[in-house]
Amino acid sequence: MRSIPLLNVDATTVFDDVAAAKHLQRRRRMHDARTNVLAAYQEYIEAVPEVGGLAKAVLTDQQKEAMQHAFSVETAPMAALRQKLLKRTCVARCPFCGISESSTLDHYLPKEQYPEFSIFPNNLVPCCAVCNTRKRDRILDEDTNVRMFLHPCYDAIAVLEFLSVRTRVEADALVISYRLVQPEGMADLTFQHLSSHFKELDLADRYRRMGLEHLGGQYPALRRAYGVGQHAERVAEKLIEGAEDFEEISGVNYWLAKLYRALAANVDFCAGGFEAVRPQPV
Template sequence: MRSIPMLAVDATDVFDEIAAAKLQPRRGLMRAARAEVLAAYQGYEDAAPEVGELDEAPLTDPQKEAMRHAFTVETQPMTALRGDLLKRISVARCPFCGISESSTLDHYLPKEQYPEFSIFPKNLVPSCAVCNTRKRDRIMDEGTNVRMFLHPCCDVIPDTAFLAVHTRMEADALILSYRLTRPAGMALQTFQHLRSHFNELDLADRYRRMGLEHLGGQYPALCRAYGPGEDAGRVAEKLIEGAEDFEEVSGPNYWVAKLYRSLAGNEDFCDGGFESVRPQPH
């Protein structure tokens, strides 16, 4: 979970270029809807990040279909926009989960309900396929009236510690358990928003599984730190150093940094328990 920079692009120019590249009759339909679409863009920017309850633009059914078609059947300008959004180094890792490669564009407001935002750059969020599939077309939590997912382009992710992981050794196996905690001073609605995002994207289990996989790759380094003298303290120091490096780049709630800090305080893991993450031969 992290914020990402907006793409420096003029949304009006994007709309005009894509509309001009479409064939008739969709070109004419998009141009006829231009005023309503651009007004919707302004409404989105004015409301952001609380865009979950925006009114739908008054488009005709053919205009709605043309707007969706502008995204799903790509023209050269749409292909260029996709590339500009996805190929930035800053969004190489999915901002929804912080785990996988950003390989798709998620419509934060779904294009089926809000076709006016089908090609609006601020509504197109780089994401991994897993998060895009899990998010689907959901927006608001009816029980809390809170948006179900963070908007990486618009929401400011708190820099106070809210992600935690508990680690323990059990029968020579490492057990990981990720959870969210509400820090002092955090507004309830902010925490509900974070918790909904965390739960709906199944991040506790995804972090657990990827954490174990990640540690397998660190096994040789942990062995070197432990050394012939079986120096558990050096293993803990190595983990703290790694946590600090990750925190400097990705912030205090990065799931790998949290894992390293928890393991650094786990005496059993540091004192040879890391053998539990030794990669198994294929």
């Protein structure tokens, strides 16, 4: 759940280059759709971030197929756009979840419903395969008519703390639970978007599982900090230092930063309870 910059590329040029690289029949269909597609691009830009209710462009079935084909069956210009979108360092980690590598492109407005945005760079979000699969072709919640997912390029969430973590050591196991808390100053609609995004991408459980896996790798360092003198305060200091490093790079709501701060405040964990994350021999 983090913002990413838009790719600095001209969408009209992308459209023209991809169309020119298609075979004659689809090239003609894209050319005939060009005016309506570019008009849809402008409507998208004017509506962001609330693009979920955009009217669909008037396209024939053949033009819709040509637009979808432009993304699905790559030409050299489309391959170049994909490379530019995915290879930026700022999007190496999935902006939807903040966990995994960005290895796919998600159509924020699904190409099946909005084929006009199939190759629109602003609608293509680098993300991990898990988030892409979970998001699927959904846009608006059927009950509330609210967007179900944040748009990483346009939803600018203020620097307010909304992610919370609870931890406890129980029967030689570390129990971690993530949840969202609406901070003072955050609009209700923004929190609705955030809550839906968090729920639909199953971030609470994914953060929990990845947190436990991550801590297993930190076990030797925690054990050294504790030492033979059983210095719980050194463990807490190390965790706070790690949290500050994460916050400096990824913000106060980064899931690992929150986990480190919660563990630093957990007396049981710092006083030897970290043995619960000790990796088991394979």
